Amino acid sequence: MALITAMNAVSAFAQFGGNTPALTIQPQQNFRTAEDHYLYLFNQAAGGTQHTMGTIPVWDGLWVAAYNNMPAVFMTNGTMSNAMNPGGIVKEGILTPAYEEHFRQRRTEIDEYGEQRYDRLTACEYPGMPRWLWEPYVKEFANTPQQSWMINDAMNEMRRIYIDAEHINIDGKHSATGDSIGFWDEDKLIIWTKWINAADYLRGMPLTSNQVELVESWQEKTRADGVRILETQITFYDPIGLTEPQSAVYVHEQSTQLAEIGARIRNWECSTVNNAYQDEEGNTLWYMPGDPQYKDPRCFTYFPDIPGQSLDPLNDQN
């Protein structure tokens, strides 16, 4: 299994010109649960590194998702390019029967229509974990000794990692990003996440169950071309969706280009501006001007007769 995963990683690595030194590092043991895995790493780190604001790794700047080999876990020809496009070949036995059957149906739809016809994010649902790791927008990371904050442009979806803490769920429910605790092992941030909503790894990829738990190891590295990257080694524990735990690697890279052009993360306005919907036949469509459901994000106001209510004061088109 480790060899296959490594080969898949190498294959996926090659498609990006060999510029991304990202290979999956398999867990040191075949852990049965995420908890076993996390506690093993915690003990290996002798309880973890107690950072101060002066010593904690600083992951400043704007970051973008650059690479991952997750599709290779589920398809024999699994690359990010193949993940959403026709031609993906499903690996047998990775997913449990119900999840594999659903994945095959999803891939059949992609083969037939060229793409999955409707994505759950269309109506502004959160990507959630683990899909958060891949979303192709912009992210920021802020580490403090007590918490790490991982901020995604998409859907304003923010992860909070509670350092040297226990899992707590006084909410009595699961959520898109779940509950994350972690510890530092020198410059590595180890995270265990649980109580995550059932979702999917990506559009075109399999579903995750509401029992999925994740163990991540984050570390900043410098790529051969000098670009700062954040490498995330992750193991998916999903006793309902997976026949056994699976591991993958995700990479974010710092985007100096975005910083140079003055890009800043703005509030994601999906629910107020999104006109996309799913029609009765399962296709993605959108409302247009003239449709009663149409939302015009710049011209909308509940109070058009009151000065200063336009959402577009710079151009004021009201």
Next chain:
Amino acid sequence: MVVKMKNIITFIKMCFFPVLIMSPLLAKGHHSFAMFDSSQFMLVEGTVLRWNFNSPHSWLYIEALDAQGDLVEWGFEAGSPINAMRNGVTGNTFQRGERIKVVMNRIRTGAASGAICFAQKEDDLIVRPNNNSTCDSVGIAARWTEEGWLENAAHLESHPAN
């Protein structure tokens, strides 16, 4: 003019070559794009009504004549602001009232809508507010320029993607 445009396209290709390499990574948006006919690109010429530079996807609305000579409002989905910025596009790229040519993949329903690949302004400047994974706007703009379609194609004329 064609020579000038070719130079501009070459410059754009050089500037954005890394983006092209990374284009699979920039990926698709928050929804499926299966509803667009990606096998054809259509030219729509009209006047800008609104440029909504919003997440998750920006939208450009223009007013253009239909075959009967009536004005029709067209809406074109563009990329997310953060991805469009990588192509030099901002919230001020399109101004109300300016004349533009839009080259896009039309929605399969036949409605006055589509996914914008690129647009050409009155001063011939090509702007690329597209979603990078759904359209190679550098390559398509170069082809439309080289074929002379940008100068000679009629309003609502289509050409194959390949």
